Amino acid sequence: MARIPQRAFRHPAQLVVTGFAATIAVGTALLMLPVSRSGEGGAGFVTALFTSTSAVCVTGLSTVDVPAYWTPFGHAVILLLIQVGGFGIMTMASLLALLVSRRMGLRTRLNAAAETKALGLGDVRSVLRGVAATSLTVEAVTAVVLTTRLWLGYDYGFGRAVWFGVFHAVSAFNNAGFALWSDSLVGFATDWWVCLPLCVAVVLGGLGFPVILEVLKRRRHAREWSLHTRIVLSATPVLLVAGFVLVLANEWRNPETLGALAAHDRVLPSLTASVMARTAGFNSLDVGQLGEGTLVGTIFLMFIGGGSAGTAGGIKVTTFVLLFFVIWAEVRGEADVQAFGRRIGDRAMRQAVTVALLSVALVAVGTMTLVEMTPFSLHQVLFETTSAFATVGLSTGITGQLGAAGEMVLVILMFVGRLGPITLVSALALRERQRLYQNPEGRPIIG
DSSP: OOOOOGGGGGGHHHHHHHHHHHHHHHHHHHHSSGGSSSSSSOOOHHHHHHHHOOOOOOOOOOSOHHHBBBBBHHOOOOOOHHHHHOOHHHHHEEEEEEHHSSOHHHHHHHHHHHHHOSGGGHHHHHHHHHHHHHHHHHHHHHHHHHHHHHHHHHHOOHHHHHHHHHHHHHHHHOOOOOSSSSSTTTTGGHHHHHHHHHHHHHHHHHHHHHOOOOOOOOOGGGGGHHHHHHHHHHHHHHHHHHHHHHHHHHHTOOOGGGGGSSSSSSSHHHHHHHHHTTTOOSSSSSSSSOHHHEEEEEEEHHHHHHOTSSSSSSSSSSHHHHHHHHHHHHTTTTTSOOEEEEEOOHHHHHHHHHHHHHHHHHHHHHHHHHHHHSOOOOHHHHHHHHHHHHHHHOOSSGGGGHHHHHHHHHHHHHHHHHEEEEHHHHHHOOOOOEEEEHHHHHHOOOO
């Protein structure tokens, strides 16, 4: 086998992109096998590629009815792809290296740091152990609760209850949104023992591994929490409450959604809709019947997403909050941007602006492309492209009607959305350049 030049993967981000692409390719090949599909023959290439990309990128969008189209083997492949994608290709590889040799070289640590966003190389080993322990613990607890409820409350056989519990626990913590029920969570819209554990798993996965690990490590010393942790833990409840109020107020009288339920049963579906808009993809209400105001608000929440280095997508909560503080400082005429008693560096602000603008551009291009290619309305297409880019998985029901070309547009959006614009651009860059001089300062007219 030919040896790959080391300089071909000089930047760790290149290995992340290559690892995800390779995993998607393997998943596509497995899903094309006849054993993966119900009925005769294997799945077509585009269908298998779309499903594999959606699973690895923990999105949840699907062009087919997942429970009916795929066999138990196909479901197992999807589950494995979700776990690998959510955990991170480089994180998984680094963990295996640690378990086998108990030693980690500099290159391996750099690769892991690119995926986990560890603050320093010395933190990577503890981060990897924490990521594994946290993932397995949350998934196991969620699976036990779901298994118990399905076994005792819905007359599922024990083996079937265990499988459904494990599948949906993994799908929830990894913010994937794949379900083994054709109507997702609509049949459990008012069941607290099913929806609430899934919501908790989604929120924990969406906070991001650095936040979870820091809170566990310094749970008695909140004053020592990093700026990143403070931003995520402060903004997340605000966004969840805002989404809850949005759905409850807009859908209260909608006979196709909350209006069909008793007043006391409308709280849980509203909460579930708010949580799942944070890039999880499960739905307990018919998304296609939501009012336009709810759809617009959901698009906004999907675009923001969850915490960095977690299983959620979007531009991330930290990016959104940093942009808010940049605007606040400019409005007040302050020279420095301050947040939670800390000064925000210029590099962080540039990164936030870059991520936000690139994300807007990608969603806009994807939306314009699909509007020209399909007969669907602008708000339907915008919802679909935002859901794909933010790796959410919610849909108004048009995913399977976009055609092969439209599905490939969503595949690209899911892939770029999972890796992040900054990571993808860094991976494609041949080398980093540092300017050794500064040009004279210019002041263009703004506004």
